[in-house]
Amino acid sequence: MGQVPIVDQLINLKKQDIVSFHVPGHKSGNIYSRFNYKNFKQVLVDIDTTEIPGTDNLHKSDGCIKEAQLRAAEVFSSEETFFLVNGSTSGIYSMIMAATKPGDKVIVGRNCHQSVINSIFLGDLQPIYIYPEVDKHQGIALGISPCSIERLIQDNPDVKAVLITYPTYQGIACSLKKISDIVHKYDKILLVDEAHGAHLGLSNRLPDTALKCGADAVVQSTHKSLPALTQSSMLHIQGNRIDRDKLRFMLRMHQSSSPSYILMASLDMATMIYKSKGKQLMEELLENIEYLKIKLQKVVGLDILGEEIVGRNYVEAVDPTRLWISMQQYNVSGHQLEQQLREKFHIQMELSNLYGTLAITTIGNQKRDFDRLYKGIYEIGKGLKVIKSEKTSYSSYSTPKVVYSPKEAFYSNKMTLPIDNSEGFISGEYIIPFPPGIPLVIPGEVISNEIIQNLKAMKEEGIEILGLKHNNCEYIDVIDNELVPATMR
């Protein structure tokens, strides 16, 4: 092994000319080179600095950082925008903990990212989960019922806020406007994890932005779908339901005291590109996607998730820049498809499950990327026969019974059990398939046989599982000696 293994490995991968259908959205820096922002790439190391006269301070901005945030607020149509250098994770912690106080109840879509649950832990909150509809043929979450949210608020009038993931990783947008109207009718706060939607304002062919739908606070991973560097995100606020001083306090607490100037500069660049070229580039991207879809029509066993799911299962819209591609009809799993694209065609997708694989396309992709993707998929499908097969499937979405809050569970006495013997016990750990990072089990939830079987199936499929202390996923920590009777699970 060399002296600098990470550097060696990254340079080695860079030489392989892998086409990026994954995050970050700048697509290996291509967008900067294409538009003569090469200078930005060249000066990256030189501009790494700290708080010295002239560089302003993220945590008390009154110079260039303030100006850049004001500009971003204008471009992204928010009242106030905060730059985040510790990913959307830090924004999610801050917005949830600014909107609540310890002990408060929060309604949360259970298909949320682990950072939302971690906020509930840190903020000592009581989660009330709302479960999304799930497409069992694709293993992905669909919409969330606005009426169910209303019922939950009526049943829990003391609830403080509602947190919705919008859109999902696969680009599925629920009826956020309706949810917003309901949440505000009861004078509650609407928080939106829009990690996957920083680009939505670039075209009216995309779902509406969360701010347009009326959210009070919105976190976006600018690095995922726009040209910002990994970890660079934004938090947008509108209205007066969020106490901004409390929010600033939380941001100082959850972000580094040495915020990276490289990351802040990349948010500045992303804002400038969004404003000056974003709409035109988005039109080109949407054209490239349509062109790809038309060409792929000749691959008869291929399915690409699209408009057909709109209007059902509380799905309001689908983001066409997310391509959920499935070859189930050829009996090719999502993992196999992802693996073959990478190994045979040097195309890297974002993630996969048993049914399909996800391409994240952004304004950083070019037509030639889509030509490569077409060729890869066409070649893989060539010669394969459509087979009607019933897959024995797993689901990454579960609806386990909640006994303790994540924090109560974490601080309880625990014992370790083989996973196979853990049915009916209360989990003391997370089980998180990654990506997407949506927990299958949260500490405090009852482990069902279905969860055990799903975990084993995922392991067999080679999905990375995070959260368990025992890396082999054969053991789990559960709450000491507390077996939930079968009738109460």
Ligand SMILES: Cc1ncc(COP(=O)(O)O)c(C=O)c1O
């Ligand atoms: C829905 C969702 N929310 C939040 C996050 C966290 O974002 P970040 O990686 O910017 O911290 C992710 C990351 O994948 C995500 O998928």
